[in-house]
Amino acid sequence: KMVTHASRDQTIYLPGHFTFRNSFMYIMIRHLLLLLISTVIQFTETCFPTSPVQMPVMNRCQMCGTGLIAKSTAGAGVFDLDTPAIVNECKERTITCVIPGAYIQLNNDPAKIINDGDTGTATLVVRCNAAGTQWLYQGAPVTDAVCGQRPCATCASSLILIEAGAGWSPDTIAVVGGCAVRKRS
Numbered sequence: 001k002m003v004t005h006a007s008r009d010q011t012i013y014l015p016g017h018f019t020f021r022n023s024f025m026y027i028m029i030r031h032l033l034l035l036l037i038s039t040v041i042q043f044t045e046t047c048f049p050t051s052p053v054q055m056p057v058m059n060r061c062q063m064c065g066t067g068l069i070a071k072s073t074a075g076a077g078v079f080d081l082d083t084p085a086i087v088n089e090c091k092e093r094t095i096t097c098v099i100p101g102a103y104i105q106l107n108n109d110p111a112k113i114i115n116d117g118d119t120g121t122a123t124l125v126v127r128c129n130a131a132g133t134q135w136l137y138q139g140a141p142v143t144d145a146v147c148g149q150r151p152c153a154t155c156a157s158s159l160i161l162i163e164a165g166a167g168w169s170p171d172t173i174a175v176v177g178g179c180a181v182r183k184r185s
Contacts, residue, residue: 061090063132075148091128097147
């Protein structure tokens with residue numbers, strides 16, 4: 001029943017006068033005790049309730065890529081902004097064409113034109129579909145958009161001849177109905 005510790009020698013006396021001195025049996029008992037303690041600790045750790053970590057679920061309608069719409073400047077205009085946002089849990093893009101007499105033509109179809117309303121800014125808002133595979137404008141798929149300028153918006157004032165008269169002030173160019181107009185006051 002006596003345990004002594006020496007610098008290199010360990011002696012354990014057990015009932016019945018058995019002595020183990022750095023023997024294989026001593027090492028096995030020590031490892032067995034460590035294994036038993038680690039099993040008890042591991043078992044107690046698993047008994048406490050924990051909440052699982054919730055991973056955010058991304059709606060498919062947030063997965064549309066920007067490359068699903070080919071943006072072209074064939075119409076002489078340049079897209080100024082392309083802003084993505086999440087609206088009502090789905091991805092939306094606001095695509096803006098800024099140029100006097102601006103328009104956005106969809107899918108190379110002359111019948112699908114968004115005009116600027118004489119503001120110089122045409123805006124297209126598209127929404128990602130439920131499958132996350134297409135951009136939609138008013139429910140129809142959009143695969144191509146062209147930022148353009150109406151030809152009548154680019155007329156120079158010198159192309160319209162007006163004879164000067166007494167009391168006339170210098171003329172100005174304005175955009176009316178999407179077209180350039182020369183005004184004299």
